Amino acid sequence: MTELDRVFGTSEVDAVDAVIWALPSSVCREQAKRLAPHFRGHEVILHATKGLEEGTLKRMSQVLREEIPCPRIGVISGPNLAHEVARGEPAATVVASVFNEVVDAGMALLATDKFRVYSAQDVIGVEWAGTLKNVLAIAAGALDAMKLGWNARSMLITRGLAEMVRFGVAMGAKESTFLGLAGIGDLLATCSSPLSRNYRVGQRLAQGEKIDAILSSMGETAEGVRTTRTVWRYAQANRISMPITEAVHMLVDQGVSVQVMLHSLMTRPQVSELH
Amino acid sequence: MTELDRVFGTSEVDAVDAVIWALPSSVCREQAKRLAPHFRGHEVILHATKGLEEGTLKRMSQVLREEIPCPRIGVISGPNLAHEVARGEPAATVVASVFNEVVDAGMALLATDKFRVYSAQDVIGVEWAGTLKNVLAIAAGALDAMKLGWNARSMLITRGLAEMVRFGVAMGAKESTFLGLAGIGDLLATCSSPLSRNYRVGQRLAQGEKIDAILSSMGETAEGVRTTRTVWRYAQANRISMPITEAVHMLVDQGVSVQVMLHSLMTRPQVSELH
Numbered sequence: 001m002t003e004l005d006r007v008f009g010t011s012e013v014d015a016v017d018a019v020i021w022a023l024p025s026s027v028c029r030e031q032a033k034r035l036a037p038h039f040r041g042h043e044v045i046l047h048a049t050k051g052l053e054e055g056t057l058k059r060m061s062q063v064l065r066e067e068i069p070c071p072r073i074g075v076i077s078g079p080n081l082a083h084e085v086a087r088g089e090p091a092a093t094v095v096a097s098v099f100n101e102v103v104d105a106g107m108a109l110l111a112t113d114k115f116r117v118y119s120a121q122d123v124i125g126v127e128w129a130g131t132l133k134n135v136l137a138i139a140a141g142a143l144d145a146m147k148l149g150w151n152a153r154s155m156l157i158t159r160g161l162a163e164m165v166r167f168g169v170a171m172g173a174k175e176s177t178f179l180g181l182a183g184i185g186d187l188l189a190t191c192s193s194p195l196s197r198n199y200r201v202g203q204r205l206a207q208g209e210k211i212d213a214i215l216s217s218m219g220e221t222a223e224g225v226r227t228t229r230t231v232w233r234y235a236q237a238n239r240i241s242m243p244i245t246e247a248v249h250m251l252v253d254q255g256v257s258v259q260v261m262l263h264s265l266m267t268r269p270q271v272s273e274l275h
Numbered sequence: 276m277t278e279l280d281r282v283f284g285t286s287e288v289d290a291v292d293a294v295i296w297a298l299p300s301s302v303c304r305e306q307a308k309r310l311a312p313h314f315r316g317h318e319v320i321l322h323a324t325k326g327l328e329e330g331t332l333k334r335m336s337q338v339l340r341e342e343i344p345c346p347r348i349g350v351i352s353g354p355n356l357a358h359e360v361a362r363g364e365p366a367a368t369v370v371a372s373v374f375n376e377v378v379d380a381g382m383a384l385l386a387t388d389k390f391r392v393y394s395a396q397d398v399i400g401v402e403w404a405g406t407l408k409n410v411l412a413i414a415a416g417a418l419d420a421m422k423l424g425w426n427a428r429s430m431l432i433t434r435g436l437a438e439m440v441r442f443g444v445a446m447g448a449k450e451s452t453f454l455g456l457a458g459i460g461d462l463l464a465t466c467s468s469p470l471s472r473n474y475r476v477g478q479r480l481a482q483g484e485k486i487d488a489i490l491s492s493m494g495e496t497a498e499g500v501r502t503t504r505t506v507w508r509y510a511q512a513n514r515i516s517m518p519i520t521e522a523v524h525m526l527v528d529q530g531v532s533v534q535v536m537l538h539s540l541m542t543r544p545q546v547s548e549l550h
Contacts, residue, residue: 078430079433080426084426090541092430113542119548120547149362149364150354151360153463155456158463178454179454180433184432185429189425193425270382270392
């Protein structure tokens with residue numbers, strides 16, 4: 001058994017041909033460096049890691065590409081809450097790559113009659129959607145803690161999606177990707193799951209806990225907290241309008257209450273829906 | 276008090292300047308004919324009616340325009356479940372018109388610190404989104420009756436939205452409207468509300484009741500049942516791919532079970548996310 005077999009549990013007898021890379025973003029580069037010598041170059045890598053490299057705006061496929069000598073990389077993303085998939089409930093996902101053979105490998109490895117796989121090419125959009133949704137998961141947790149209804153939640157998700165589109169497009173993504181399973185699909189599932197760490201961070205912030213206390217009790221960083229800071233800073237510097245992201249930033253890092261944040265969002269100047 | 280004051284309850288002393296038209300689609304033309312002589316031509320009409328004219332593909336603004344001598348018509352739509360708005364919970368909506376004065380009137384009449392109003396121009400998109408979402412509300416009710424999780428619901432809404440976009444664009448709508456409050460926003464709220472008649476139709480169909488029994492016990496037609504037939508027929512004739520709409524049609528009119536319908540959707544050929 002090779003080191004790649006050991007890490008990824010894939011099944012070829014003595015050569016791994018396709019790897020599903022699902023390590024956390026925080027260890028992505030370090031593990032990629034460690035495993036790089038075990039790749040031969042012909043392998044297809046499909047990663048399912050959400051988030052950015054800490055301290056940079058680099059997406060996971062960029063990090064992998066920099067460390068591993070395999071050009072054929074793709075990303076898997078969609079509304080795929082793990083416990084539901086494990087129970088055999090129906091779900092769908094997107095495999096995105098500019099290489100057809102990566103998409104084909106993803107379909108061959110993953111598709112079943114309970115798990116539908118759609119193909120796409122916009123790797124940048126799929127990766128940014130999976131990163132940005134974590135900011136909104138914090139907002140959704142905070143809003144739900146206030147026990148407001150479906151109108152408020154639909155407003156949050158819709159206007160949050162508009163921010164994701166603006167930011168994503170500025171980073172080179174295609175708008176239509178955010179209309180799809182890796183965009184609105186994953187956003188919906190994440191914002192609805194109390195199992196999401198980011199959602200729970202939002203809930204606990206709304207209940208008045210401090211971010212440091214929440215994070216230390218959780219034992220590991222909720223991806224969305226880091227992402228909020230990184231994205232907000234970039235959006236500020238580049239004049240991308242992201243009022244919800246800004247509100248989450250104020251909630252997380254400046255201790256502003258959800259009530260104040262919500263009132264400030266509701267009383268902004270009226271605008272066109274297309275910014 | 277004029278007849279328009281009496282019907283619409285608006286407030287000018289002797290002249291109604293802006294009308295919020297919220298009569299059901301089934302009586303839209305008949306009421307428009309009846310009230311037409313009371314309009315003087317300068318009035319702004321904002322309608323909030325979801326659905327099509329029965330037996331045609333005409334949108335409500337088309338019907339109003341044909342009967343009433345007021346060119347300045349707009350549409351209001353968004354995730355606005357009435358009981359939540361009445362409780363003073365935050366919500367947002369879209370006012371769409373090609374006339375700026377209609378949009379301004381809508382903002383002046385409706386915007387509060389609990390109700391955000393966004394402007395838009397794509398009347399066709401806003402009207403079709405409000406019509407097509409009712410088909411998916413039936414599907415959401417049926418899916419929820421099977422007690423599946425968030426992955427399945429997110430998949431339904433995302434792939435359903437893709438059908439709405441395909442159909443809407445074929446009717447002259449803009450894709451981006453479906454990304455907004457009248458599109459994904461309203462779709463989310465409607466598919467989450469057990470108060471929606473269309474949602475309840477789906478639930479009861481999934482539990483094995485027949486459509487005739489459901490509709491007669493409800494006393495009035497659920498808009499989505501008619502819309503499903505009209506849209507499915509047009510999509511068939513014009514080769515617009517709408518597998519979920521087709522499945523709802525089979526569930527409603529051919530008594531196919533939800534289980535069979537779901538299996539058939541999950542085992543369709545794998546495709547690109549952008550059709």
